Amino acid sequence: MKIAVCIKQVPDASTVRFDKEKGTLVREGVESVINPFDYNAIEAGLALKDQVGGEVSVLTMGPPQAQDAIREAISLGVDNGIVVSDRAFAGADTLATTYTLAKAINKLGEFDLVICGKQAVDGDTAQVGPGLAVRLGIPCVTCVDELEVLEDGRKLRLKRMCEQGYDIVEVELPALITVLASLNTPRVPSLKGKMRAKKTDIPMLSAEDIGAETSKVGLAGSPTQVATTTVPTFDAKREMLEGEPEEQVDALIGKLKEAGIL
């Protein structure tokens, strides 16, 4: 099975601080990591390869340093990876991102399965997977929680989750799936993998290399634009209930009765 996994490098949430006064993120010393759900996407690809054989490729659209993400994926065992990187890609919304990723995937060849994470934790959109499937002209199953290859290897049987329950879905390949963290437990890099990652050259492809029209990538190809950003504020209607614990609780009970809750 030929598998492509899309991964994104995101700021490590645990190292981001927020400056309340200025209303901005402080990213000094912030490390970049692979989007958590994308580890599950990589693992899904590797597990399928272990089971039925084949090849796993990873790709990412991002700045040149996104090479680190590809290198890490190689240390985990994927066969190869590329970064699609071009200044023209900056400011891409999900429509421009799916256009670019689809061009890159088509450049790499034909795939039986494309795997994405459920969502990227920086943007939280969950739109790239389904949008990319449309661009590639293949069916999409989101929020996959269980995965099984059917005998002939041309079909997958998937459990996809929703608020009320789940569906069992069968899909013919080629297809795209987006995966949940509950699908699997990502493996850790092997020593051999780490060595290979160090030595591997990671190709960087530009807009031209993948044959992308510049009017369709980055800011130019993005229908949505950020008009303004604001720091959220809340109406402070607070009333502190003072006194000894006993008095505080009595006061609260009074308030709850007033409001008709008790």
Add this chain to the structure above:
Amino acid sequence: MLTVDLEKCIGCGECEDACSFGAIEVKEDKAVVDLDKCTMCGTCVDTCPEGALELAKQESEASGINPDEWRGVWVTAEYRFGHTAPVTFELLGKGRELANDLSVPLTAVLIGSGVRQHAQELVERGADRVLVVDHPELEQFRDDVFARIVSGLARREKPEIILAGATAMGRSYIPQVATMLETGLTADCTELEVRKEDRSLLQTRPAFGGNLLATIVCPNHRPQMSTVRPHVLKALEPDASRQGEIVEITPTDEELSSRLKIVESVMEKAEGPGLADSDIVVAAGRGMESEKNMALIHELAELLEAGVGASRAVTDAEWLPHRTQIGQTGVTVSPKLYMGFGISGAIQHVVGIQGADMIVAVNKDPEAPIFDLATYGIVGDVKTILPLLIKKIKKERGV
């Protein structure tokens, strides 16, 4: 591309501070942009006191779309497991307001099998018109089929706005619709408003993990599309006297063809309100100190017939199951009463409780940010306050 007008730049460094991506640095008294890091978010442009920064917005002329040809507001209804999802009514409430502001009709799109009988309810909740696509083959939700139907209808009828629920279903097929129509889609919005001058839909959503609210526009493409979080908008009360037009649409064989086969659909959740629908929510934070103390939370919740919620610190520690997490990456609640015990009030948590009518917070730190938005705050130890509260409520109730 972000450019700096070196004549105007005074090297004050405001932009450097404002940039969340470390893409601007003041060198020799002038701002220098690192284009590899710049994401063109535009935050710096507004902060420059001299107006020296400019984000050259290449007009997306490729759209070839004339926005004036697109009129009307649409809501895609969500019908699954025999019910219209509450978010549909919430969207109709907001959609009504937007349609009034734009002086256009509000249309609901209802897809499924045997759904014709539910169309009138959408009228009662605010729709002027319901497009019903009722077909036995639409019994199951298949992304490709639903996406083709909605995008086909939109191409023919040209609405200026399409709203959908930011549910598993909406977030699965609506991005496909947007891609088919090659238009913008803003995920998981919490606020929508129309700018009357240019009929732009202002779509507000949390960004950067909830630390910022970003307002997104889609100036040159139509339709303008958003998915909206359940429980943040208010539904209208049903009004049986409302009149509306119900239009039946027959899907084509091509639209119904699919590469997905739904083998079975299973509803797992027990009937009755989930956390998101609870009138009262009792939420535990890290300040509860241990898994053992969850018993107090459960006891209070049972007494008040409340839903149990948690901060991420608690669900990460597995003191409570993941589905109880409230906030940015969890559920949004809008109860009559929310009570937080040992919760600091991190922005990612409180974005999930903004809709609560009354917020009670118990925290031993008087400086905890949760007190900024609490209706009633108690500075104290949860291990003292909770047992007292339980005891006194029991006494009130005579149990």
